[in-house]
Amino acid sequence: MNVMNQSLSFTVNGAPVSVHSSPVTRLVEVLRLELGLTGTKVGCNAGDCGACTVLLDGRQVCACMVPVGQVQGRDVQTVEGLGADGALSTLQQAFHKHGAAQCGICTPGMLMAARELLDSTPVPTEQQAMDALGGVLCRCTGYRKIVDAVLDVAATLDETTPDAGAAVGAPLLKIDGKPKLTGEESFGADAAPADSLWCRVVRAPHGRANFTVGDLEAFKAGHPGLEAVISNKDLPGAKLHGVYPVGKDTPVLATGFTRHKGEGVLVLVGDKLTVESIRDDDLPIDWSPLEPVYGVEAALAEGAPLVHDDKPGNILTGGFLQKGDVDAALAAADHVAEGSWQTSFVEHAYIEPEAGWAQRVGDRMEMHVTTQAPYMNRDEVAAILGIAQEDVRIVPTAVGGGFGGKLDMSVHVPLALAAWSLDRPVRITLERPESMASSTKRHPARMTATAGCSSDGKLTALRFDGDFDTGAYSSWGPTVADRVPVHATGPYIVPNVRNRTQAVLTNAPPAGAFRGFGVPQASITSEALYDELAEKCGLDPLEFRLLNVIRHGGETATGQILEHSVGMAECLEVMKPAWVERRAAATAFNENSAVLKRGVGISCMWYGCGNTGIPNPSTMKVGISADGKVTLYNGVMDIGQGPNTIMPQICADAIGIPVNIIGQIHGDTDLTADAGKSSASRQTFVSGRATQLAGEDLRTQILRLANVGDDARIEIVPGEIVVRDGDAQRTIDLRGMATDPNGDVLLGTGTFDPPTVALDENGQGIPYATYGFGAQIAEVEVDTELGTVKVLKIWAAYDVGRAVNPMQLDGQIHGGVAQGLGLALMEEYIPERTENLHDYLIPTVGDVPPIETFLIEDPEPLGPFGAKGIGEQSLIPTPAAIFGAIHHATGARMRHAPATPARVRAAILATRQG
Amino acid sequence: MAQYVRPESLEEALALLADAPLTILAGGTDYYPARVGKPLDDDLLDITGIDGLRGISDGGDGWRIGATTTWTDVIEADLPPLFDGLKLAAREVGGVQIQNVGTLAGNLCNASPAADGVPPLLSLDAEVELAGPDGARRLPLGEFVLGNRETARQADELLTALHIPKAADDAVSSFLKLGARKYLVISIAMVAVVIEPADGAVGSARVAVGSCSAVAQRLPDVEAALKGQPLDASLGQQITQDHLTGAISPISDVRGSADYRFDVAATLVRRALGALGAGGQGQLETAA
Numbered sequence A: 001m002n003v004m005n006q007s008l009s010f011t012v013n014g015a016p017v018s019v020h021s022s023p024v025t026r027l028v029e030v031l032r033l034e035l036g037l038t039g040t041k042v043g044c045n046a047g048d049c050g051a052c053t054v055l056l057d058g059r060q061v062c063a064c065m066v067p068v069g070q071v072q073g074r075d076v077q078t079v080e081g082l083g084a085d086g087a088l089s090t091l092q093q094a095f096h097k098h099g100a101a102q103c104g105i106c107t108p109g110m111l112m113a114a115r116e117l118l119d120s121t122p123v124p125t126e127q128q129a130m131d132a133l134g135g136v137l138c139r140c141t142g143y144r145k146i147v148d149a150v151l152d153v154a155a156t157l158d159e160t161t162p163d164a165g166a167a168v169g170a171p172l173l174k175i176d177g178k179p180k181l182t183g184e185e186s187f188g189a190d191a192a193p194a195d196s197l198w199c200r201v202v203r204a205p206h207g208r209a210n211f212t213v214g215d216l217e218a219f220k221a222g223h224p225g226l227e228a229v230i231s232n233k234d235l236p237g238a239k240l241h242g243v244y245p246v247g248k249d250t251p252v253l254a255t256g257f258t259r260h261k262g263e264g265v266l267v268l269v270g271d272k273l274t275v276e277s278i279r280d281d282d283l284p285i286d287w288s289p290l291e292p293v294y295g296v297e298a299a300l301a302e303g304a305p306l307v308h309d310d311k312p313g314n315i316l317t318g319g320f321l322q323k324g325d326v327d328a329a330l331a332a333a334d335h336v337a338e339g340s341w342q343t344s345f346v347e348h349a350y351i352e353p354e355a356g357w358a359q360r361v362g363d364r365m366e367m368h369v370t371t372q373a374p375y376m377n378r379d380e381v382a383a384i385l386g387i388a389q390e391d392v393r394i395v396p397t398a399v400g401g402g403f404g405g406k407l408d409m410s411v412h413v414p415l416a417l418a419a420w421s422l423d424r425p426v427r428i429t430l431e432r433p434e435s436m437a438s439s440t441k442r443h444p445a446r447m448t449a450t451a452g453c454s455s456d457g458k459l460t461a462l463r464f465d466g467d468f469d470t471g472a473y474s475s476w477g478p479t480v481a482d483r484v485p486v487h488a489t490g491p492y493i494v495p496n497v498r499n500r501t502q503a504v505l506t507n508a509p510p511a512g513a514f515r516g517f518g519v520p521q522a523s524i525t526s527e528a529l530y531d532e533l534a535e536k537c538g539l540d541p542l543e544f545r546l547l548n549v550i551r552h553g554g555e556t557a558t559g560q561i562l563e564h565s566v567g568m569a570e571c572l573e574v575m576k577p578a579w580v581e582r583r584a585a586a587t588a589f590n591e592n593s594a595v596l597k598r599g600v601g602i603s604c605m606w607y608g609c610g611n612t613g614i615p616n617p618s619t620m621k622v623g624i625s626a627d628g629k630v631t632l633y634n635g636v637m638d639i640g641q642g643p644n645t646i647m648p649q650i651c652a653d654a655i656g657i658p659v660n661i662i663g664q665i666h667g668d669t670d671l672t673a674d675a676g677k678s679s680a681s682r683q684t685f686v687s688g689r690a691t692q693l694a695g696e697d698l699r700t701q702i703l704r705l706a707n708v709g710d711d712a713r714i715e716i717v718p719g720e721i722v723v724r725d726g727d728a729q730r731t732i733d734l735r736g737m738a739t740d741p742n743g744d745v746l747l748g749t750g751t752f753d754p755p756t757v758a759l760d761e762n763g764q765g766i767p768y769a770t771y772g773f774g775a776q777i778a779e780v781e782v783d784t785e786l787g788t789v790k791v792l793k794i795w796a797a798y799d800v801g802r803a804v805n806p807m808q809l810d811g812q813i814h815g816g817v818a819q820g821l822g823l824a825l826m827e828e829y830i831p832e833r834t835e836n837l838h839d840y841l842i843p844t845v846g847d848v849p850p851i852e853t854f855l856i857e858d859p860e861p862l863g864p865f866g867a868k869g870i871g872e873q874s875l876i877p878t879p880a881a882i883f884g885a886i887h888h889a890t891g892a893r894m895r896h897a898p899a900t901p902a903r904v905r906a907a908i909l910a911t912r913q914g
Numbered sequence B: 001m002a003q004y005v006r007p008e009s010l011e012e013a014l015a016l017l018a019d020a021p022l023t024i025l026a027g028g029t030d031y032y033p034a035r036v037g038k039p040l041d042d043d044l045l046d047i048t049g050i051d052g053l054r055g056i057s058d059g060g061d062g063w064r065i066g067a068t069t070t071w072t073d074v075i076e077a078d079l080p081p082l083f084d085g086l087k088l089a090a091r092e093v094g095g096v097q098i099q100n101v102g103t104l105a106g107n108l109c110n111a112s113p114a115a116d117g118v119p120p121l122l123s124l125d126a127e128v129e130l131a132g133p134d135g136a137r138r139l140p141l142g143e144f145v146l147g148n149r150e151t152a153r154q155a156d157e158l159l160t161a162l163h164i165p166k167a168a169d170d171a172v173s174s175f176l177k178l179g180a181r182k183y184l185v186i187s188i189a190m191v192a193v194v195i196e197p198a199d200g201a202v203g204s205a206r207v208a209v210g211s212c213s214a215v216a217q218r219l220p221d222v223e224a225a226l227k228g229q230p231l232d233a234s235l236g237q238q239i240t241q242d243h244l245t246g247a248i249s250p251i252s253d254v255r256g257s258a259d260y261r262f263d264v265a266a267t268l269v270r271r272a273l274g275a276l277g278a279g280g281q282g283q284l285e286t287a288a
């Protein structure tokens, strides 16, 4: 039974409001659902993320833990009250200027927490700023830009946009930045028709269990307000789904058996109160739990229960690469290093849980969801409903972080089933624990590797074996199995290589795509081995790397010759002064410090942009309407990483017009072409190139209409295009021209599919058309008695081909570093045990150090204006660099990520014993 | 229908509590996280509207901390160095949002083994005041928190205040917390110390360790060993794990093994003592 409603009055942003609500209702729910103030976000409903931070009588509080009954007669301030008359407040301007909002889901909470501080302390110190923001989590920015913004509220915002032809390379402010700062941005949970029903998924409470479902009709009859209880018996289309075209193995709803905790069993649909009031235990489901198979050791053991009957030995798939003769080369090597490592499940921990709404429109399905992959979602939704792909429309909402975790289907399933069968709009927002239990994770890896080199420090061989825990279903397990063997050497010339991977099925939640697809895990092994080899050769770790890194014309482990855009050595060269200085400083520090020890470590990385040796085209379109409006049909999902800004920059320069006149339509599968997924660091490279081609196509059409030469200047004015070529000037009158269904009179189209050659059985081929390169240096301070590691600073250098937007690149690098730091030091998802942001720790504002970035531009001829990707590259080297630094500081080699204080302390004690 | 009451007087609250079992709600920072995705259908007694329950007052023989006093109230209160440890703990409870609404009393009643309030309050010799239908009673904190999520509170009682006895004017205190990240973190171990000096040496010491047993514990062996020791940077350096053995019984969990907890608890004790001896507080901080 719920608590009786009461009338409550208080003020919100200065205006009196009264609501009729249960006094126990969370203030955030009243703000969002009763008062329509959706600027305040919900990330956990448990105080752990701070996304819901508002000011109550001037003090920051989590609105998810304030009973609205306590607000009676008090004053609430939300993000909506910050600016005046549509203008940004100085604090919001500072956020905009510093790129402090990426996806923007944490931004309202950050702003309110900062507001409390600035109200009492107008000129705070960095420490005060951090203390004030300590209770708000951000998964995108790495926090430093946010702190910079709070310390720079007096700054003025320069909003001038670059001239025609000068957009690429400009540190353009986020085009979609403002709504993220005012709270207007609409994320998955922020909007739905007022008459929407709510749905909730009843999930398996056990990791492995048989179950039977009783009389659902009777259950429904006993719960007025419940419109439907959907089970696997009610599926209109495919019973299984999955991200790959073949091998679909994920039940739409579980059928008598569950393979991981959190698997969907039933969908409840009804009014909000009814659906929320039903406890899982109330449902007629009879569970017979079985011992779950957790960890690759258990899954690969003799006689282990099979997670899937058709997957003997619990092996989903494997990857293999062989070049030269690794055994002979290792036998002949002057120095050999070997070791074993293990990593943990890592949760994406985007601050926005999965959410959305859907409705049936005639015989079509329309779905508004937070997603990284609208077209892939469209095809999967069509399959589970048994309808044509064209009959599904995916309209993505703003995405509050993805990092690979919002590629797979999540809320799509209940929304599609419920809206389709009931023909009513339906909405859903996942709670944090169910999001964490049901969504994909980074694969834990158990890895063994051996590397060899000659006495003068030239790498001769690498052998790598990795078992990757892929959880209960395929998801992107095969991608990890494929990508790791290609990348396991790191960006070095290694003539003899043998890499083997296995994706192992267990009863954990599915491991899928997560920034780097297994490469960050693998690089922990190879980079540590190279440090050891350097030591054996008497070489400095950076010099050892310089000796071995791949350069122009170098051959990769897959036999690919890299002709262009290989700025790896430059990344090391540019950081060498810092390296030399900080290594010496650490040594000097340690001479006078017994307990605290400092160390400096380094790691290189490379990462192929795009899918591995299979097609992955993008198509982009840009049109001009009869009245002269330019529209970029931008099918690239912006999940905070910036394509809503970068694609227009590329488009503007391709056409030769200023970027600020380009309007956009974002990722609506009815209106934009398929630009593929926002994954695999492919969007800047692949869709960026498609955008350039579309812009150039439009430019060519305009020049042809005007009958002028290639160098002509284009100016678009209302209803006309003015083209000037030397002294000649032509005007194209758009108003009389025929329009297409979108109202465009001219349309430029571009499609790009990076050229690759599929890998053969030995992993030889051209898996990627281009690679991103980079390196990071980490300086740490280890408390050797407690085992705590404080990262003091990160230096990061990247060859990005061409820096389309240096500010956004900086932001991506910061965010990747923060996630890499989390992987290295604290993040460990344990199925059934750490399903919230209280027990599962991600870095807070106090954990991310200053980051100094260096951008190298070795142009990639295939990329847009020479550019390539950064999204995943930014994270990959951080863990290995931190582990190298811990070793430098203490002599302890971390073999188990995360290096929690307990593990670091144990490793230090072990060095003293042996 | 479940009920929600928010009385303005203690008498009213106690009468309601005597009438029917009610869940007490203060800052809600333990209440709401325990109900994510679950219906909010408890019968609730919200005590935050009760007059006179919030605030810290000096009654001459000691301080009274009212039940709805928040962590921020403690941080902002004008209190002698005896309370430095409690203030340090307050600054490390969650983030500022938690400190602004979370109460000390809620922290004690919730009785988590990792409750950051318990060690400093144990080291302050705090007593708990409970009011019920038959009047009020006082219990030493150590007799109030009985186990993981278990207290001596009767269902019809309300924790109305904490009482901190006066200590020597020159008493000093500290608190050290170990967690796996900077903010918003559950303690792996934490230590609170109060020292009353006497002639440049330790007159008396009260040391408590949390997160290393079901309930935070005072360390009698350590306290005895410290008596009469010179009050300088060497203070406590002779303390080893052996001094802790009888008092704490750590478990192994995701945050660390039992051995590790013994090890770091002893380190934290030594650090807090050494720093107090040297006139500081014990965080090892170096400039970057």
Ligand SMILES: Cc1cc2nc3c(=O)[nH]c(=O)nc-3n(C[C@H](O)[C@H](O)[C@H](O)COP(=O)(O)OP(=O)(O)OC[C@H]3O[C@@H](n4cnc5c(N)ncnc54)[C@H](O)[C@@H]3O)c2cc1C
Residues within 6 Å of the ligand: A046, A047, A048, A049, B023, B024, B025, B026, B027, B028, B029, B030, B031, B032, B033, B047, B067, B068, B092, B093, B094, B095, B098, B101, B102, B103, B104, B105, B106, B107, B108, B109, B110, B114, B115, B116, B117, B153, B157, B158, B159, B160, B184, B185, B186, B187
């Ligand atoms: C994100 C987050 C971080 C946190 N970090 C920390 C931390 O670092 N360290 C830490 O120790 N705790 C932490 N907590 C836990 C919590 O904030 C504290 O325990 C807080 O002090 C609880 O106080 P409250 O007033 O909010 O309690 P409430 O949630 O209102 O109540 C807690 C419990 O005590 C009972 N209760 C409350 N007041 C009384 C009373 N006067 N008489 C009888 N029973 C009462 C309630 O019925 C309930 O069972 C954290 C919580 C969150 C959400």
Ligand code: FES
Residues within 6 Å of the ligand: A041, A042, A043, A044, A045, A046, A047, A048, A049, A050, A051, A052, A053, A062, A063, A064, A065
């Ligand atoms: S939603 Fe309130 S703290 Fe996460």
Ligand code: FES
Residues within 6 Å of the ligand: A100, A101, A102, A103, A104, A105, A106, A107, A137, A138, A139, A140, A141, A351, A400, A401, A640
């Ligand atoms: S910008 Fe902070 S979570 Fe995305």
